[in-house]
Amino acid sequence: MDLYDDAFLYDLVHGPIAGAEIVSFLLDYCKVYGSPVLELASGTGSILLPIAEAGIEIRGIDLSENMLQACRRKAAERGIRAKVTKGDIRDFSLGHRYPLIIIIGNSFQHLNSLPEISAFFESVKRHLEPDGRLLIEVFNPYIPLLNREMGIRYVVGEFDGHILTEDVNYDQATQVTNLNWHFLHRTSGRERSLSFSMRQFFPQEFDELISLHGFEIEDKFGDFDRSPFVSGSPAQLVVAKVRNN
Known part of the structure; x- marks a missing residue:
């Protein structure tokens, strides 16, 4: 989504x-x-x-x-x-x-x-x-973020009972970062994922x-x-x- x-x-x-x-x-x-x-x-x-x-x-x-x-x-x-x-x-x-x-x-x-x-x-x-x-x-642009290993989830923080992790894929040719945010609801265990891209x-x-x-x-x-x-x-x-x- x-x-x-x-x-x-x-x-x-x-x-x-x-x-x-x-x-x-x-x-x-x-x-x-x-x-x-x-x-x-x-x-x-x-x-x-x-x-x-x-x-x-x-x-x-x-x-x-x-x-x-x-x-x-x-x-x-x-x-x-x-x-x-x-x-x-x-x-x-x-x-x-x-x-x-x-x-x-x-x-x-x-x-x-x-x-x-x-x-x-x-x-x-x-x-x-x-x-x-x-x-x-x-x-x-924050170079350590762009250099993250593709597919590895990193913890961003917790927001109103949702644990947010993200994985990042930076394309050096296009300068576009593709990000996936994963929201895990601490109580229900339900996870929702959202995707977006950002040019650097x-x-x-x-x-x-x-x-x-x-x-x-x-x-x-x-x-x-x-x-x-x-x-x-x-x-x-x-x-x-x-x-x-």
Whole structure:
């Protein structure tokens, strides 16, 4: 089963609502550039909902109907009107331009090929205001993870009575990591497995891809605490704008 077919297990690992540091970072940019904000791959609303709760007009698109339903359900529980629709980040048309477009939670890494990446940036350009900003977060590749022996399960942790293990297969030719997550319920003994893939973007390659697609990097952080990006940073968090030729 695909990871995004099970919103419950997804939220079990990632948390139903994003951490305060992430939300604070994003709200700062929302306040500077204004609204409405567009979140791509908005998932179950872990980022969209706290931003909406802060009074920011925000719209989300996601390819998974299961994720969208979970987002709407959480919004109703919190008394929020969530504007989310089904859409593909590789090719979307919303009939509106936005001062701020965000794609957080490493969702950009599900674009596994160069044509998909190019299509994404073209879609973003069509929807970004002339002086707007794009915020992208991806992992900083962790070499020990990529070098794990194929088929060996590693323990990730325990989440609400579910023991999570994972096995990883990294393809050096495509730079795509294929992951399987296995959730073992401690009480019932039932196990469910979810699969997903993530392309790895090495730092200089990531910067160059952004530049080649007509964007200029304004800031690059290593985490949501605004620490500078260095070799040991957990994330590559880029703030970019369309380059004026």
